[in-house]
Amino acid sequence: MSFPTGALALEPTADGSMTLFSEDFGEWFHSRDGAYTEAKTTYVGATDLARLALAPTLSVLDVCYGLGYNTAAALATVAQVNPACQVRLIALELDARVPRQAINAGLIDGWPATVQACLRELATTGRSHRPGIAADLLWGDARQRIQDVEALGFQADVIFFDPFSPPRCPELWTVELIERVAACLHPQGRLVTYSAATAVRVALRLAGLSIGPVNAVGRRWPGTLAQVNPEGLMPLSQQEQEHLLTRAAVPYRDPTLSASAEAIRQSRQQEQAASDLIPTSRWRKRWLPPYEKNHPLDRL
Numbered sequence: 001m002s003f004p005t006g007a008l009a010l011e012p013t014a015d016g017s018m019t020l021f022s023e024d025f026g027e028w029f030h031s032r033d034g035a036y037t038e039a040k041t042t043y044v045g046a047t048d049l050a051r052l053a054l055a056p057t058l059s060v061l062d063v064c065y066g067l068g069y070n071t072a073a074a075l076a077t078v079a080q081v082n083p084a085c086q087v088r089l090i091a092l093e094l095d096a097r098v099p100r101q102a103i104n105a106g107l108i109d110g111w112p113a114t115v116q117a118c119l120r121e122l123a124t125t126g127r128s129h130r131p132g133i134a135a136d137l138l139w140g141d142a143r144q145r146i147q148d149v150e151a152l153g154f155q156a157d158v159i160f161f162d163p164f165s166p167p168r169c170p171e172l173w174t175v176e177l178i179e180r181v182a183a184c185l186h187p188q189g190r191l192v193t194y195s196a197a198t199a200v201r202v203a204l205r206l207a208g209l210s211i212g213p214v215n216a217v218g219r220r221w222p223g224t225l226a227q228v229n230p231e232g233l234m235p236l237s238q239q240e241q242e243h244l245l246t247r248a249a250v251p252y253r254d255p256t257l258s259a260s261a262e263a264i265r266q267s268r269q270q271e272q273a274a275s276d277l278i279p280t281s282r283w284r285k286r287w288l289p290p291y292e293k294n295h296p297l298d299r300l
């Protein structure tokens with residue numbers, strides 16, 4: 001895969017916190033409605049982490065660590081609700097420039113001081129082991145590093161799954177990668193992502209997880225909560241269920257966990273063209289006004 005080298009531009013968001021724009025992926029790292037708010041609500045709130053942190057221990061897997069906001073929101077929550085909780089956290093990230101830029105530009109200054117200290121250590125050494133927390137940031141392609149996490153027998157109570165969108169970063173939304181990530185989820189654990197894409201939801205199901213919609217900040221569409229056990233999940237709407245029957249449901253695939261983004265996109269397009277599933281245009285006609293393009297179920 002080609003390593004990102006493009007500019008990372010600073011962008012303010014509506015809650016006053018800053019995010020970055022990636023020239024390589026052509027996307028912002030967070031919702032423009034609020035980067036800190038997204039970490040607190042879409043990730044920490046949706047997984048009910050404040051309740052899970054009342055236990056003596058909490059294991060977190062942060063896939064696509066980025067600026068570290070999801071990790072920061074999790075650590076800040078634990079510190080608030082149960083400082084005695086022992087946190088074990090593993091994070092995966094390809095581009096070391098991102099967390100370092102977040103620190104150098106002062107973007108993490110809004111988190112509590114102890115959380116900032118942990119983020120600083122992670123960005124510089126990839127490791128922050130201190131009383132109450134053992135955190136490791138594994139650099140490299142998540143498709144390889146997840147295999148190391150699996151080999152450790154890591155079973156996360158909470159997984160934050162936050163890659164760039166499927167069309168821009170299909171390599172991180174494939175059935176094969178999601179299967180590896182799901183293998184690191186504790187049977188009672190919860191995985192959350194901002195994406196509602198039908199291809200992603202199908203991949204989560206193929207990985208043996210049940211799915212439900214979940215409120216995602218600043219997005220017109222809910223995100224997705226996935227668990228081994230369907231108990232407690234909200235049901236998908238009729239509109240979402242019908243979308244699962246269309247060609248948008250053809251998932252991304254990467255059997256060797258090493259294909260290029262372009263190759264993954266192309267093989268999905270070929271599979272869609274040959275598919276017996278209902279054309280997605282029929283679903284759009286039934287559910288969407290004619291001006292609605294780029295629907296999140298297709299896109300995100």
Ligand SMILES: C[S@@+](CC[C@H](N)C(=O)[O-])C[C@H]1O[C@@H](n2cnc3c(N)ncnc32)[C@H](O)[C@@H]1O
Pocket residue numbers: 028029030039063064065066067068069070071092093094095098140141142143162163164169171172
């Ligand atoms: C949407 S951002 C994540 C934002 C992050 N969760 C935060 O709170 O700041 C996506 C991240 O995925 C990383 N990424 C892209 N391709 C990757 C890969 N193959 N393996 C691991 N990380 C990758 C990018 O460098 C970027 O930091």
